[in-house]
Amino acid sequence: MLNHILNVPLKLKEEDRFMNNKKELVRLLEEKHKRTTLNKYKKDFTLFAKDNIKIITKDARKGFVDFTFNSCQEKITELLDKQLADTGKVRAIILKARQQGISTYCAGRVFWKTYFTPHSRSVVMAHDSATSDALFNLSKTIIKNMQNTFKPNEVKSNAKEIVISSPHFKKEIGNDKPIASYRLYTAGSPEAGRGTTPTIAHLSEVAFWQHDEKILAGLFQGISEAPGTEVILESTANGAQGEFYRLWRGALDGENEYLPIFLPWFSTPEYYRIPQEGFERSSEEDLLVEEHGLNNGQLYWRRLKIAEGGELKFRQEYPATPDEAFISAGASVFALDKLNKLIPQEPEKKMIFDFHSSTWENSKEGNFHIWEYPGWDSNYIVAADVALGVGQDYSCAVVLDTDRKIIALYRDNYIDPSKFGDLLFYLGRYFNNALLTVESNSMGVATLSRLTQMSYVNLYKQTKISAISKEEGTTPGFRTTQVTKPHIIGNLKNAVENDDIWIGSKTIIQELKDYTSTSSGKTEAASGCHDDTVMATAIALETLRTHYDKLTMNKVPWSQRADSYYEQEEIAWL
Numbered sequence: 001m002l003n004h005i006l007n008v009p010l011k012l013k014e015e016d017r018f019m020n021n022k023k024e025l026v027r028l029l030e031e032k033h034k035r036t037t038l039n040k041y042k043k044d045f046t047l048f049a050k051d052n053i054k055i056i057t058k059d060a061r062k063g064f065v066d067f068t069f070n071s072c073q074e075k076i077t078e079l080l081d082k083q084l085a086d087t088g089k090v091r092a093i094i095l096k097a098r099q100q101g102i103s104t105y106c107a108g109r110v111f112w113k114t115y116f117t118p119h120s121r122s123v124v125m126a127h128d129s130a131t132s133d134a135l136f137n138l139s140k141t142i143i144k145n146m147q148n149t150f151k152p153n154e155v156k157s158n159a160k161e162i163v164i165s166s167p168h169f170k171k172e173i174g175n176d177k178p179i180a181s182y183r184l185y186t187a188g189s190p191e192a193g194r195g196t197t198p199t200i201a202h203l204s205e206v207a208f209w210q211h212d213e214k215i216l217a218g219l220f221q222g223i224s225e226a227p228g229t230e231v232i233l234e235s236t237a238n239g240a241q242g243e244f245y246r247l248w249r250g251a252l253d254g255e256n257e258y259l260p261i262f263l264p265w266f267s268t269p270e271y272y273r274i275p276q277e278g279f280e281r282s283s284e285e286d287l288l289v290e291e292h293g294l295n296n297g298q299l300y301w302r303r304l305k306i307a308e309g310g311e312l313k314f315r316q317e318y319p320a321t322p323d324e325a326f327i328s329a330g331a332s333v334f335a336l337d338k339l340n341k342l343i344p345q346e347p348e349k350k351m352i353f354d355f356h357s358s359t360w361e362n363s364k365e366g367n368f369h370i371w372e373y374p375g376w377d378s379n380y381i382v383a384a385d386v387a388l389g390v391g392q393d394y395s396c397a398v399v400l401d402t403d404r405k406i407i408a409l410y411r412d413n414y415i416d417p418s419k420f421g422d423l424l425f426y427l428g429r430y431f432n433n434a435l436l437t438v439e440s441n442s443m444g445v446a447t448l449s450r451l452t453q454m455s456y457v458n459l460y461k462q463t464k465i466s467a468i469s470k471e472e473g474t475t476p477g478f479r480t481t482q483v484t485k486p487h488i489i490g491n492l493k494n495a496v497e498n499d500d501i502w503i504g505s506k507t508i509i510q511e512l513k514d515y516t517s518t519s520s521g522k523t524e525a526a527s528g529c530h531d532d533t534v535m536a537t538a539i540a541l542e543t544l545r546t547h548y549d550k551l552t553m554n555k556v557p558w559s560q561r562a563d564s565y566y567e568q569e570e571i572a573w574l
Contacts, residue, residue, distance in 0.1 A: 052142070052145075052147060054066065055141075072101065079259060091257045095248060118178035123198040125219075132186045165179050166180065199230075241527040262321075264320050279300060333515045342509050374430065384396065384444075386443045396410060439480055503537075512534060
């Protein structure tokens with residue numbers, strides 16, 4: 001009996017010990033599974049999004065669904081992951097069509113990075129409060145609908161900021177678990193976001209920000225350059241103007257660290273409709289098939305969209321190319337389709353000018369590009385646009401032959417106007433003492449003065465009538481006025497549209513694309529762009545128009561051309 005009594009508590013203790021051990025084992029296994037899963041989520045945004053992010057699709061009847069990436073989102077993930085692996089951080093600018101899910105993707109990605117990055121400071125900013133609120137609320141929705149096992153603790157939450165403590169964050173010695181913050185801004189004032197030091201940023205619809213230059217300057221100054229940081233700008237186009245366009249151009253040209261990502265409308269599978277019976281493609285649609293490989297279903301969807309809002313609106317909201325996106329959204333002066341047919345060509349030579357020896361030297365980084373050397377019996381025009389030379393606008397000179405081919409280009413934004421006169425002197429001499437036309441506005445006066453001092457033999461002079469004596473005279477240079485500018489730009493526009501000019505320079509072609517008309521009717525370079533080569537080309541073409549007969553019928557005497565050929569050793573050109 002005694003033994004029986006003694007044995008009962010012993011069995012209970014053993015059972016308790018067993019059950020406790022079992023519970024501890026289960027707890028350890030669950031903890032291990034949690035850590036393993038978290039590590040997988042940390043490395044794979046696609047998996048994290050599918051398992052933890054719930055979104056509302058275009059079909060709201062389905063309610064919240066798992067965030068499974070579409071083809072556009074898959075492409076972005078691939079590109080950003082590669083950039084992160086290659087550089088240690090993400091810097092991307094995304095040009096998109098409408099309703100491709102890019103804003104949702106970026107919002108989800110920012111939350112994912114915040115969730116796995118202790119002490120991170122994430123910023124989301126859009127062009128208006130409605131869009132900012134929607135993106136911010138998406139983060140709150142993500143937290144609400146996450147698996148309980150991985151749901152972060154909201155340390156702080158209000159209308160503008162979320163502070164979280166993630167289960168992935170490890171405890172720090174002497175402190176509680178570290179935190180991460182996610183803050184909302186609206187690009188409504190020049191001071192928006194100023195003073196912040198974000199490590200992760202999602203900047204949405206940047207092309208529509210009212211104070212884009214000041215806001216971005218403030219944000220970029222504070223962005224951390226530490227490994228793992230991410231900055232993503234995304235927007236539909238709003239014309240060839242503004243900071244978004246400037247940054248996009250810079251990204252394409254390799255002038256900044258941002259990865260340019262373009263998503264044409266036909267990269268979205270949903271943009272498809274079964275064609276009606278009897279559907280036949282137009283010649284324009286045949287060209288789209290040839291250029292982009294579109295099918296009839298995509299073309300039919302395109303027709304329906306154009307019927308809704310017109311072709312111009314379609315090209316703006318659903319572009320097929322980056323150029324189409326920007327130019328269609330803005331008031332471009334020159335025809336995009338014609339400019340796209342002007343294929344840039346590598347120059348035969350690149351050179352720099354040595355002012356000490358008045359010689360030209362070969363250089364891969366040279367700012368003088370030549371596509372065709374002067375012919376023995378050919379005549380040329382050198383037209384120049386002069387800048388201050390302080391690193392902003394460019395002083396440039398184009399060389400135009402009588403067949404309307406631009407065969408050479410000089411471009412530099414640090415050359416002094418007077419020294420530019422020296423350079424033009426030798427440039428004109430080499431091209432058979434070319435008819436040299438210099439814009440006489442502003443800094444052009446100093447350049448013309450230097451050329452006059454050097455006694456250049458073939459300087460363009462503009463007719464001028466004295467306001468006092470009413471006598472007709474001439475003055476060196478070409479003056480651009482409210483009357484002459486529309487005229488010469490119109491002539492250049494006609495030449496481009498009629499395939500009446502050859503341009504091999506990438507720089508000139510791009511400046512033509514960036515040249516827009518304002519709401520007041522003025523024509524100028526888009527914000528953040530340049531039009532120096534445009535003006536030089538327009539002046540060259542006008543000079544050819546007014547002096548064609550003289551250039552072709554009364555050729556420059558051989559005695560005046562000797563500088564170019566019999567004195568080559570002196571100027572060491574080739």
